[in-house]
Amino acid sequence: MSEFFDRVKHDAFKGDYLTRLLYLNIAVFLAYSLTNAFTSLFTGDFGLIPNIADDLLALPSSPFRFALRPWTILTYMFTHFGFRHILFNMIILYFSGKMLMEYLGERRMLALYIYGGIGGGVLYIILYNISPILTSGSMVGASAGVIAILVAGALYMPNMPVRLWGIFEVKYWMLAAGLVLLDVLNLTSANAGGHIAHLGGAIVAFFFIRSMRAGNEWNVYLFQIIDFVRSWLQPQQRKRKKGFSFGERNYKKSGTKATSPKASNSDDTARMNEILDKIKASGYDSLSKEEKAFLFKISKD
Incomplete structure (x- = not known):
């Protein structure tokens, strides 16, 4: 039990x-x-x-x-x-x-x-x-x-x-x-x-x-709001308490790399669209191992 x-x-x-x-x-x-x-x-x-x-x-x-x-x-x-x-x-x-x-x-x-x-x-x-x-x-x-x-x-x-x-x-x-x-x-x-x-x-x-x-991800705005509210309610110096938080999973702040997040997101979206079009045309089993791995990775980002 x-x-x-x-x-x-x-x-x-x-x-x-x-x-x-x-x-x-x-x-x-x-x-x-x-x-x-x-x-x-x-x-x-x-x-x-x-x-x-x-x-x-x-x-x-x-x-x-x-x-x-x-x-x-x-x-x-x-x-x-x-x-x-x-x-x-x-x-x-x-x-x-x-x-x-x-x-x-x-x-x-x-x-x-x-x-x-x-x-x-x-x-x-x-x-x-x-x-x-x-x-x-x-x-x-x-x-x-x-x-x-x-x-x-x-x-x-x-x-x-x-x-x-x-x-x-x-x-x-x-x-x-x-x-x-x-x-x-x-x-x-x-x-x-x-x-x-x-x-x-x-x-x-x-x-x-x-x-x-078109490459404009609405979910980004939602998680920015969630992250802002969570940081406002819980100061960063305090350890996060356990609880129900929609913004906790799979959301990470952008790092300090010089690469452009918008360009990266646009490339990933274009490739994902190609893979999904392939699924609609030939089914999921038609994907290569690399394509399946990429689709799984994107779904977790």
Whole structure:
């Protein structure tokens, strides 16, 4: 049993970014569910914890409320109030995240999750304040970031075969296009906010991949922010305490070499694109040992 808890602790604090995203979402859901269960049991008030969680963690559609709770643009994407909601999101996150990390690396996967969540949240607030048929409310869920990861994978590997329920095989782009189409068709449904957030995540994914192909890596900006916040919270002279840190893994400050980081990144991106094009055309097994090693190295940078 101790080995199990040691493994969980290791994965939660030092695993890859996908694993830590899964653990964080599940941890928030369990904390909410257990607190709600015990509070309801001893107080008889079934709405106390849901109301507090909605007020502190959910993203409000009102710009005024959001201005008073700016942190909700991040907290909402790690918060779920229902079991089916988190189950569906985590299943898609796991499989789409695994595929994306294999070819583009875990840092891009994390950046897509965060940027997609922010983009979905921003579009949600905008449309809820300009549409006459959408009433004010709040939103939680990881689906905007999850859809961003899925759509990005489909844009970069459109012909990758994907099996649905282990039975039907479709192209990756077909799956992504079908989900986006469903979101468009359900913009006026009861869950309009969720579908709007999905579209926001898909839009972010499109520009993320487009920018990456042009040699502009958005994930660099995210990790610069993470590194700045971590250094501000923890002075360099103090030894880093153990804890959950997205910015800890696989991010290193640039050294003092005279080589240009931009030129190096551009060359690596160009070669990686050539390798990925080869994979899409002939499959992963067609790569040479050198190409496989380079792809593995890039995914860990």
